[in-house]
Amino acid sequence: MAKDVIIACDFSSAEQTLAFLDRFQGRKPFVKIGMELYYAAGPDIVREIKKRGHQIFLDLKLHDIPNTVRKAMAVLSHLDVDMCNVHAAGTIEMMKAGLEGLTREDGTRPLLIAVTQLTSTSEQRMHDDLLIGASMEETIAHYAENTRDAGLDGVVCSPLESPVIKSRCGENFITVTPGVRFADAAADDQVRITTPARARELGSDYIVVGRPITAAADPVAAYERCIKEFLG
Ligand code: C5P
Numbered sequence: 001m002a003k004d005v006i007i008a009c010d011f012s013s014a015e016q017t018l019a020f021l022d023r024f025q026g027r028k029p030f031v032k033i034g035m036e037l038y039y040a041a042g043p044d045i046v047r048e049i050k051k052r053g054h055q056i057f058l059d060l061k062l063h064d065i066p067n068t069v070r071k072a073m074a075v076l077s078h079l080d081v082d083m084c085n086v087h088a089a090g091t092i093e094m095m096k097a098g099l100e101g102l103t104r105e106d107g108t109r110p111l112l113i114a115v116t117q118l119t120s121t122s123e124q125r126m127h128d129d130l131l132i133g134a135s136m137e138e139t140i141a142h143y144a145e146n147t148r149d150a151g152l153d154g155v156v157c158s159p160l161e162s163p164v165i166k167s168r169c170g171e172n173f174i175t176v177t178p179g180v181r182f183a184d185a186a187a188d189d190q191v192r193i194t195t196p197a198r199a200r201e202l203g204s205d206y207i208v209v210g211r212p213i214t215a216a217a218d219p220v221a222a223y224e225r226c227i228k229e230f231l232g
Contacts, residue, residue, distance in 0.1 A: 001172065001205055005196070005226045006030045006057050008178070008210030012046070014041040018049070021052065021171055023220050029212055029226070030055040032208055046079050053063070056081040057176070057208075061115055063087035066097035073101030081110050083176075085156060088114040088143040096173050097148035113154045113176055116143040116161075118193065137161070141168045158192045159199040178208040182225070196229035204230075 007029045011017045013071040017037060031054045033046060038060060049056055062069050069086060076084055086098045095114060103109040109209055116139070117126060120157075123136040132139055144155045144165045152154045154174025157165055162175040199207045209226055216222035 003200075003231060004030045004055075004206050005223065005230055006032050006176070006206050006208045007213050007223065008032045008034065008059075009037060010034055010210050010214065011120075012040050013037075014045045017041070017045060018048065020048065020214065020219065021054070024223070025221060026220075028053045028055075029223060030057065030206070032057040032059050032210075033200070034059045035061075038224060043079055050080055055083075057083040057206075058087075058110075059085055060088055061085055062098060063090045064094070066094045069094050070097040070101035073098045077102050077104050077109060077144055083111040083113065084147075085113045085115060086152075088116050088147050088155070089111075092146050092150045095147060095152055111153045111174065111197050113156055114143070114147040114150075114152055115128050115171050116147075116169040119179060119190070120159055137164060141165065144169050144173070152223060154205070156208075159194045159202050159204050160192055162199075162203040174205045175203065176206040177204040178210070179208050180207045180212070180226075181228075182212055182222075196226050200230050200232065 009017050009031050031049055033056060033198055061193055062072055086095055099112055102112055124183055126132045147155055148169045149199055156176045158179050159177040162212060165175055177199055178191045179193045180199055181187055183195050187193050196207055207230055213219050213222045
């Protein structure tokens, strides 16, 4: 299975993003485009980055009624990205609709993964605000099983959750994991963090790395360090 480092390009304009990517003259990084950049720069920035030869994870976390998600995914399927996502909380029916919409007429489609519980949600908030009584680990494992049952390819989760998800959903079920920091760096606002090397040991398929690369004095060197530690 493909393993890679995905750079979270959390910039607010096309100019900033392209200037950042211009620095990478060797290996073309796999890039994550999130809501901030997509809402600022629209589908054009997706097409431009794709044209430059990068793989793209379009991280828009769709969550709506099944019919709306199906139609929105059908639109996104024409953007030729490599990975998209939805919220597993939208139900199995919604995830199936998303998968249907994303599948092109010739049967090809980008990878589709689901968010289980956001890493910003604590177990306490999940109990008190969402009225979910199960433990965080059980909730995440159950949402991952729903994702697998809907036919999706994997989930976004903490690297620390990869082992339990793989054991419940199978080794081929993809885990895409943010919350990665170098051993000698600041955690920023991330709480449950691991290093790229540890994420590899825990079985992550893709690590998503933002500020440790985008805010580094030398982003290309930081990216290469990630690749070396994660891919070995
Ligand atoms: O800068 P940093 O490495 O913390 O960036 C991590 C990226 O992964 C951000 O784009 C963040 O929105 C995203 N993410 C996350 N936790 C999740 C899902 C996505 O940190 N559960």
